[in-house]
Amino acid sequence: MSKEIAPLDTIGVAAKLEDGGVSLGVRSRFTTALDRLLGRYVDILHAHADGIEGRVRARNAQRLEELEQQQRPLEVSELVEHRLLIERARKDDNLASVALEAVDRIREAGGSADADETELIEDDWLNIFKGHAETASSERMRALWGRVLAGEARVPGAFSYATLRFISELDRSIAERAERAFAKVILNMIVHPGELAGELFMLYGSLEQRGLISGFEGMQSTTIKLGADGKGFFIGQDLVLALEGKPDTMIRQAAMFLTEIGKELLPLLPKPDEAPLMKEMAAELSKNKDVTKITVGRKISFDKMTLDEVLYERPL
Numbered sequence: 001m002s003k004e005i006a007p008l009d010t011i012g013v014a015a016k017l018e019d020g021g022v023s024l025g026v027r028s029r030f031t032t033a034l035d036r037l038l039g040r041y042v043d044i045l046h047a048h049a050d051g052i053e054g055r056v057r058a059r060n061a062q063r064l065e066e067l068e069q070q071q072r073p074l075e076v077s078e079l080v081e082h083r084l085l086i087e088r089a090r091k092d093d094n095l096a097s098v099a100l101e102a103v104d105r106i107r108e109a110g111g112s113a114d115a116d117e118t119e120l121i122e123d124d125w126l127n128i129f130k131g132h133a134e135t136a137s138s139e140r141m142r143a144l145w146g147r148v149l150a151g152e153a154r155v156p157g158a159f160s161y162a163t164l165r166f167i168s169e170l171d172r173s174i175a176e177r178a179e180r181a182f183a184k185v186i187l188n189m190i191v192h193p194g195e196l197a198g199e200l201f202m203l204y205g206s207l208e209q210r211g212l213i214s215g216f217e218g219m220q221s222t223t224i225k226l227g228a229d230g231k232g233f234f235i236g237q238d239l240v241l242a243l244e245g246k247p248d249t250m251i252r253q254a255a256m257f258l259t260e261i262g263k264e265l266l267p268l269l270p271k272p273d274e275a276p277l278m279k280e281m282a283a284e285l286s287k288n289k290d291v292t293k294i295t296v297g298r299k300i301s302f303d304k305m306t307l308d309e310v311l312y313e314r315p316l
Contacts, residue, residue, distance in 0.1 A: 021110045022106055022107065022109075022110060025118065025119070026106060026153055026154050028120075029119070029120055029121055029153045029156065030102070030103075030106060030149075030150075030153040032120055032121070033121050033126055033149065033152075033153060034099055036123070036126050036130075037095055037099065037126060037129075037130050037133075038092070038095055038096065038099065090137075091134035091135070092134070094133065094134050094135065094136050094137060094142065095130065095133055095134050097136075097142045097146075098133045098136060098142050098145045098146045098149060099146070099149070100146070101142055101143050101145070101146025101147070101149075101150075102146040102147070102149040102150040102153065103150075104146070105146055105147050105150035105151075106150045106153060106154065109150070109154060119156050120156065121152055121153065121156050122156065125152065125156075125159075125161070125164075128161055128164055129145075129148070129149065129152075129164060132145065132164055132165075132167070132168040133145040133148075133149070135168075140172075140175075144167060144170075144268060145167070147267075147268045148164070148167065148268065151267060151268070158264065158267075159264050160260070160261075160264060162260075162261055163260075163261050163264040163265065166210075166211070166261050166265075167265075174206070174207075174210055177203055177206055177207060178207060178212060178265065178269070179269050179270070180203065181203055181204065181207055181212075181213070182258075182262075182265070182266055182269050182272065183269075183270070183272050183273075184272065184277060184280075185258065185266060185272050185277075186236050186237075186272070186274060186277050186278070186281065187236055187237065188257060188258045188262075188263055188266070189222060189255040189256065189257045189258065190204075190213065190255060190256045190257075190258075191253060191254075191255055191277070191280060191281045191284055192215065192218050192253075192254035192255050192256055192284075193284075194218075194254075194284075196216070196218075204216050204256060207262075208256075211259055211261055211262075212258065212259055212261060212262040212265065213256045213257065213258055213259060213262055214256065214257050214259055215254075215255060215256040215257050216256060218254045220254070220255060220256070220257060221252040221253055221254050221255055222234075222252070222253050222255045223250050223251065223252050223253075224241075224243055224250075224251045224253070224285075225249075225250055225251075226243060226244075226245050226246060226247060226248065226249045226250075226251060226290070227247065227248070228247050228248055229247065230244050230245055230246060230247040230292075231243065231244055232245075232251065233300065234281070235300070236274050236278060237274055238274050238298065239274050239275060239278050239296055239297065239298055239311070240296070240297055240298075240299070240300040240307060241278050241281060241282060241285075241294065241295070241296050242294070242295045242296075242297065242300070242307055243285065243291055243293070243294055244291070244292050244293040244294075245288075245290045245291040245292045245293070246290040246292075249290045251285065251288055251290060251291060253281065253284060253285055254284075275296075275311055278296045278311075278312070279296060279311075279312050282294045282296055282312060282314060286314060292315070293313075293314070293315050294312075294313070294314045295307055295310055295312065295313045295314075296310070296311045296312035296313075297309055297310045297311060298311065
């Protein structure tokens with residue numbers, strides 16, 4: 001069942017976002033986008049009407065009443081008009097549900113964003129987005145497009161046209177595979193587990209084929225340089241992996257990397273738990289003969305080259 005359509009005037013939305021601590025720039029971008037996407041349908045949402053047919057009558061009451069009260073069979077042109085009015089209402093309903101989802105996501109994120117406060121979402125982007133989002137009839141796709149709109153309102157340009165097209169063609173199977181694989185992402189990469197066979201081969205192979213990752217065959221790597229003191233660091237989002245070993249050595253770890261589309265999709269999925277991923281990476285790096293010690297910690301002190309709140313330590 002779709003989310004109930006509540007009143008969604010731009011003034012009310014702006015006030016709701018302001019109460020949630022959302023910056024002026026994000027509020028302005030989003031409410032401007034709503035005007036472009038929903039047009040006068042924003043006003044229609046004030047109408048007391050239930051269901052698609054009720055909203056159609058609220059918007060086209062006189063014409064629909066004329067068509068539906070005809071005592072004669074409708075002409076072909078009138079039947080087409082009637083069908084188009086109902087189809088337009090379905091699309092407006094989908095867009096309104098997407099917008100409501102976006103409101104919730106923006107409020108969750110709160111605060112400001114790393115973007116020019118005066119920058120707006122491009123008209124061409126909104127036109128393409130609208131064409132995709134208005135066909136989103138399932139809760140899953142409405143929620144996904146809502147997160148896209150929220151992300152674009154926070155940072156214009158966050159989602160390219162190529163990513164919009166990819167999402168519009170996204171089926172449940174690939175979505176589930178992406179969610180499973182992206183749960184392994186550290187800094188836009190997935191540590192290569194060595195030999196790929198069976199289910200993992202199918203998983204990563206299908207995602208590379210769809211253009212979400214590269215390096216499936218293990219030919220790419222990330223590098224950690226050990227300095228003259230034999231120490232090197234891999235700095236993640238929240239955690240740091242510290243290596244000790246042979247001085248002046250490049251330590252390489254095979255990895256699969258997210259493509260540009262993959263990077264843009266990543267914020268739409270649940271945030272990966274970095275701690276177990278860092279430990280898995282440490283386990284792979286421990287196979288390198290030039291590494292003598294691996295430590296994973298939550299914060300690094302660069303002046304002392306030490307880790308605070310150590311989560312994992314393995315002398316080799």
